Amino acid sequence: MNPLWLGVLMALLAVYAGLVWFAFSTARKVERLVPPLGQFVEVQGVRLHYVEHGSGPVTVLCIHGLAGNARHFAARVLEPLSRHFRVVALDRPGAGYSAPLGDTPTPQAQAALMAAFIDALGLGQPVVVGHSLGGAVALALASGHPERVGALALLAPLTQHPKSVPPVFAALAIRSPLVRTMIGWTLAVPLSIARRDAVLSVVFGPEPVPDDFGLAAGGLLGMRPSAFTSASTDLAAADVGMSTLVERHATVQAPVGILYGTHDRILQPAMHGNGLLAQIPHATLELVERAGHMLPLTAPERVVAFVHEVAGRRTTAASV
Numbered sequence: 500m501n502p503l504w505l506g507v508l509m510a511l512l513a514v515y516a517g518l519v520w521f522a523f524s525t526a527r528k529v530e531r532l533v534p535p536l537g538q539f540v541e542v543q544g545v546r547l548h549y550v551e552h553g554s555g556p557v558t559v560l561c562i563h564g565l566a567g568n569a570r571h572f573a574a575r576v577l578e579p580l581s582r583h584f585r586v587v588a589l590d591r592p593g594a595g596y597s598a599p600l601g602d603t604p605t606p607q608a609q610a611a612l613m614a615a616f617i618d619a620l621g622l623g624q625p626v627v628v629g630h631s632l633g634g635a636v637a638l639a640l641a642s643g644h645p646e647r648v649g650a651l652a653l654l655a656p657l658t659q660h661p662k663s664v665p666p667v668f669a670a671l672a673i674r675s676p677l678v679r680t681m682i683g684w685t686l687a688v689p690l691s692i693a694r695r696d697a698v699l700s701v702v703f704g705p706e707p708v709p710d711d712f713g714l715a716a717g718g719l720l721g722m723r724p725s726a727f728t729s730a731s732t733d734l735a736a737a738d739v740g741m742s743t744l745v746e747r748h749a750t751v752q753a754p755v756g757i758l759y760g761t762h763d764r765i766l767q768p769a770m771h772g773n774g775l776l777a778q779i780p781h782a783t784l785e786l787v788e789r790a791g792h793m794l795p796l797t798a799p800e801r802v803v804a805f806v807h808e809v810a811g812r813r814t815t816a817a818s819v
Contacts, residue, residue, distance in 0.1 A: 522685065539596075561587065574796060604736045625648070705791055716796055
């Protein structure tokens with residue numbers, strides 16, 4: 500081989516090895532700073548991490564959104580909810596400290612796993628709180644496994660099949676599992692660090708990013724290779740599953756409440772809130788003025804009150 504080309508090849512390999520080492524070392528540091536909060540259970544061969552607090556006749560199951568984890572609920576809403584309910588928040592498959600669910604974890608596939616999780620923990624018919632993509636999973640659970648759901652409390656939920664990916668998530672739109680893994684272990688971590696402020700300003704805006712988002716709310720867990728590959732996989736799988744899921748919204752019989760921030764910069768309340776109202780006439784929609792997308796962290800008191808209200812409808816519905 501020409502010495503020049505050999506030198507170029509060696510330099511490229513050195514850069515690649517350096518990026519992989521940086522990703523690995525960053526992930527280990529993050530996991531020391533933000534360890535698992537709860538416990539683990541194996542469901543249908545998938546190891547899931549979850550946090551549980553409180554007790555009571557009604558259970559609340561919290562499902563987080565894209566690139567999130569159970570700490571999004573644990574940081575602000577689990578403790579106040581646990582004064583009245585048994586509350587469980589889990590890392591969706593592939594997120595946080597839960598193992599992944601294959602290459603195509605559609606909302607329907609994740610809902611089937613949630614149904615088995617509900618059975619494994621004996622949660623009965625919980626009030627299912629779904630945030631963002633977790634809202635799509637909650638809707639898939641209610642339409643595909645209605646006997647496992649007492650009510651839906653949806654926070655800024657993905658309910659329709661958008662024509663395009665929100666620009667802030669465009670870097671995640673990778674179809675090939677091999678390519679997303681390669682990027683996850685090379686460019687994703689340094690780019691996530693470099694773009695952090697710009698991304699979070701959109702995700703949280705117009706509200707400020709909480710000071711404790713990185714640690715208490717688990718934001719730092721997004722700085723791992725697995726977080727990039729999982730979010731990219733979720734995004735591609737949602738595109739596959741949403742078209743058929745939307746067709747089943749009208750079959751949902753459980754009480755449904757929707758809570759949206761009027762200034763959500765990720766999902767439009769008109770499309771995903773009013774759109775779901777048209778498909779589920781018994782659903783209700785509430786708006787939080789000047790709030791953005793991350794309601795569990797920026798409007799926890801409103802979220803807690805909203806879950807109580809939806810839980811009240813579950814009790815009423817169950818007693819009729």
